Amino acid sequence: MTYLDFEKPLADIEGKAEELRSLARKGEGVDLEKEAAALDKKAGDMLRDLYKNLDPWRKTLVARHPDRPHCSDYIAQLFNEYTPLAGDRAFGEDHAVLGGLARFNDAPCVVIGHEKGNDTKSRIFRNFGMARPEGYRKAVRLMDLADRFRLPVITLVDTAGAYPGKGAEERGQSEAIARSTEKCLQIGVPLVTVVIGEGGSGGAVAFAAANRVAMLEHSIYSVISPEGCASILWKDSNKMKEAAEALRLTAQDLKKLGVIDRIISEPVGGAQRAPADAIAAVGREITAMLAEMAEMKPAELIKDRRQKFLNMGSKALAG
Template sequence: MTYLDFEKPLADIEGKAEELRVLATKGEGVDLEKEASALDKKADDLLRDLYKNLDPWRKAQVARHPNRPHCSQYIQALFTEYTPLAGDRAFGEDHAVMGGLARFNDAPCVVIGHEKGNDTKTRIHHNFGMARPEGYRKAIRLMDLAHRFHLPVITLVDTPGAYPGKGAEERGQSEAIARSTEKCLQIGVPLVSVIIGEGGSGGAVAFATGNRVAMLEHSIYSVISPEGCASILWKDAEKMREAAEALRLTAQDLKKLGVIDQIIPEPMGGAQRDPQAAISAVGRAIADMLGEMDGMSPADLIRSRREKYLAMGSRTLAS
């Protein structure tokens, strides 16, 4: 288990309990198991205290935790008959975006998501979940496919943002993001989106302009990263805590603002502590959101989606 900075006291307690258990297995003390159990209780209490009222910056740290379940794990656990589709039919394949045909609860669908990777090799392969233009154009192709065959679209968002490299800009990064966002608004099928970790900038909006949008309890969703915001506003990236507060990037804030529709509870200590429980909770939320749109016509789906986002703009202007 990787511990975050604010979890260091917890790491010390859990590490000590593990040491005592190792000694107990070697027969070096009859009371060691009892002492380890007492430390477990202390660790549980501390974990609850730490996660009871996380500030926005700590939530950002949890959202980026390397042990949180990633898109590939959700697809493997929640979908059957997953058939990946590759390439944008224009330039090439983008490994930061995975997607294809699958079955969810035995019903056919299209699933699309950002994949960050689990270790150094796979993170480099998937470009840390930062998509290039071909990734967004692949997503457009898949959404067109879903529209043509009347398949619901499920998107899993986990990206620091779109890749800002020179090649990506030369190949039309902003245009690809805009067209992917536009495509989300145009398709006549249910579109549900879940922010499973980071929802960074237009790179996230391009997948998350759905009929229903949910966020895991400790995920974040914002126009810019706290570090990027601090660098621009204060000329100091170390002011990321103040930036995280100002951005209103937590699921709780965004639910109040009407940007998202649902908050999915995480296991105590975050999704990284019990990935399977988090994945199951996301699966239930997806099923509920799709159920809410059961029987809606293509025209109604498009109209309700457009009205949802136009209403957000009206609320913002009114405030």
């Protein structure tokens, strides 16, 4: 388990409890198991207290936690017969974006998501989940396929943002993001999105202009990273805590603002502590969101989706 900075006191307690259990297994003390159990209770209480009222910056750290389940984990546990489809038919394959045909609850669908990777090698291979233009163009191709065969689209968002490198800009990064966002609004099939970690900038919106948008309890969704915002506003990236507060990037704030529709509860201590439970919770919410649109016709789905985003602007002006 990787501990975040604010979890250091918890790490000390859990480490001590594990030491005592190790000694008990070696028969070095009959009362050590009881002492370990007492420390476990203390650690459990501390964990609940730490996660009860996380501030926006701490939520940002949790959303970025390397042990949180990634897109590939959700696909493996929630979907059957997943068949990945590669390439944008224009330039190449983008390994930061996973997508293909699958079955969800035994019904055919298309699933698309950002994949960050889970170790140094895979993170480099996946470009840390930051998609290039070909990733967004692949998503457009898959959404076209879903529309043609009347398949619902499920997207899993987890990216710090679109890749800002020179090559990506040369190949039309902004245009690709815009086309993907446009395609989300055009398809006549149900489109549901879950932000499972970071939802950064246009790189996230390109997959998330959906009929229903849900966020995991400790995920974030914002127009810019707190560090980037702090660098622009205060010329000081160390003011990221103030920026995180101002950005209103938490699921709780965004639900109040009408930007998202649902908050998915995480296990105590975050999805990284019980990945299987978190993934199962996401599966239940996807099922519920799809059920809400089961009887809607293509024109109704498109109107519903467009109206959702028009209403956000009206709320902002009214507020």
